Amino acid sequence: xxxxxxxxxxxxxxxxxxxxxxxxxxxxxxxxxxxxxxxxxxxxxxxxxxxxxxxxxxxxxxxxxxxxxxxxxxxxxxxxxxxxxxxxxxxxxxxxxxxxxxxxxxxxxxxxxxxxxxxxxxxxxxxxxxxxxx
Amino acid sequence: xxxxxxxxxxxxxxxxxxxxxxxxxxxxxxxxxxxxxxxxxxxxxxxxxxxxxxxxxxxxxxxxxxxxxxxxxxxxxxxxxxxxxxxxx
Numbered sequence: 201x202x203x204x205x206x207x208x209x210x211x212x213x214x215x216x217x218x219x220x221x222x223x224x225x226x227x228x229x230x231x232x233x234x235x236x237x238x239x240x241x242x243x244x245x246x247x248x249x250x251x252x253x254x255x256x257x258x259x260x261x262x263x264x265x266x267x268x269x270x271x272x273x274x275x276x277x278x279x280x281x282x283x284x285x286x287x288x289x290x291x292x293x294x295x296x297x298x299x300x301x302x303x304x305x306x307x308x309x310x311x312x313x314x315x316x317x318x319x320x321x322x323x324x325x326x327x328x329x330x331x332x333x334x
Numbered sequence: 335x336x337x338x339x340x341x342x343x344x345x346x347x348x349x350x351x352x353x354x355x356x357x358x359x360x361x362x363x364x365x366x367x368x369x370x371x372x373x374x375x376x377x378x379x380x381x382x383x384x385x386x387x388x389x390x391x392x393x394x395x396x397x398x399x400x401x402x403x404x405x406x407x408x409x410x411x412x413x414x415x416x417x418x419x420x421x422x423x
Contacts, residue, residue: 206386214341217346221376230365238371249382268394272375276375286411
């Protein structure tokens with residue numbers, strides 16, 4: 201029973217990793233590639249680590265396997281966010297089929313200033329006062 | 335080593351090859367950094383499967399270190415890009 205479960209988990213994890221690599225090769229621009237790799241590779245590594253925990257079934261090994269899972273689940277979104285942000289700043293080109301880029305009209309890449317589009321004239325000219333957080 | 339484990343190792347090796355294609359072709363540096371990230375994730379998986387196949391539990395420590403290094407490398411590359419690395423290559 202555990203044998204079947206273990207091998208099934210390993211096989212599904214490997215398939216998810218293959219899917220991630222396929223998406224990385226096939227998809228058209230940086231953000232869609234990250235969308236493919238971040239989630240699928242995290243899921244694949246998680247499934248394989250679950251299989252490791254089932255195979256060894258000792259407290260020390262299970263704790264380490266879950267440590268790996270927790271670490272991957274915590275760091276993968278952070279790394280993807282940081283790389284995507286850097287890629288956008290560097291000016292990597294979006295896919296030509298992209299329908300909407302909400303950041304482009306409101307963001308100035310030279311000064312790194314972001315506008316909400318709701319500023320009023322008087323607010324824009326106002327000097328910072330005592331009560332404003334610096 | 336059971337055939338299913340062998341098959342999943344082959345699948346993951348194929349995934350490594352595909353990732354290497356993107357690492358080689360990638361039009362810009364962020365694409366290559368994403369490929370490196372995926373590289374290390376797949377390596378964590380391969381190390382896990384090898385740990386199962388050889389019954390060596392201490393290989394898991396290698397997987398932990400691998401994941402840690404990949405995260406550090408991603409953060410470092412992103413900082414480098416934002417601080418004005420090569421804009422286009």
